[in-house]
Amino acid sequence: MSPILQSLQKTLLAGLVLLIAIVLIAGAVSGSPLQMTPVWWSFVFRWLHVTCGVMWIGLLWYFNFVQIPSMPKIPDEQKPAISKVIAPTALFWFRWAALATVVTGLVVAGLQGYLHAALRLQVGFAAIGIGMWLALIMAFNVWFIIWPNQKKALGIVQVEPAEKAAAARLAMLTSRTNTMLSIPMLFMMSAQSHGGLGL
Ligand code: HEM
Secondary structure (H helix, E strand, O other): OHHHHOOHHHHHHHHHHHHHHHHHHHHHHHOOOOOOOHHHHHHHHHHHHHHHHHHHHHHHHHHHHHHHHHHHHOOHHHHHHHHHHHHHHHHHHHHHHHHHHHHHHHHHHHHHOOHHHHHOOOOOOHHHHHHHHHHHHHHHHHHHHHHHHHHHHOOOOOOOHHHHHHHHHHHHHHHHHHHHHHHHHHHHHHHOOOOOOOO
16 A cells, blocks of 8 residues: 555545445445436536635645745745745646636536526526636636736746735735635535525
8 A cells, every 4th residue: 555655646546446446336236337427427527626626725725724824933044945845836736726626617517507697697596606706706816916926926036025025915915815705605606506595
């Protein structure tokens, strides 16, 4: 087991193999093996969507719950470990997970046949519509405010010290805004199919 767990790629592959085994065994035991119908493919996108969303919001909360509050407690000479190594890697997965969440979310809405109705906040689709708009605003913030300003704050793009400080502050406040938006967004997102909102 340990040779698998020492490699992230092999660990992820093992997770996928485990999933396939569970699905096959569950199908055999219940006597109703899985059928790859259009409904099932729509479900696969929902699974991918939630998985990407966990990566995105998990990293957003890591920044806000762990990294930002810890920075003032870290001695200056050790700060580059965060700013030069950990933050750029976290930001890589953060912004691409945000994009993947948007794409898979829009695919789910399209496959369910209510993309336009949801975006127009039509009655019956308002919960997911509100969730989608909140998440779209958050994704816009990631790609067009947080990431460009983080590049200046982390020294990936060279700027004057005053501009660097202003960029770091704007990135932090936008990240906080997204943390705030993530609370109602997640409620609306899961409310649509599970009776969370009487719309
Ligand atoms: C612009 C971005 C997003 C779009 C377009 C989108 C779209 C959707 C759609 C269409 C559904 C299916 C709703 C239903 O009929 O039950 C859904 C469900 C869901 N989404 Fe999103 N979403 C987005 C962002 C996110 C984010 C950031 C998360 C964070 C984890 C997330 C988590 C979920 C969850 C947990 C469900 C519920 C699945 C279920 O209860 O079956 N979504 N989303």
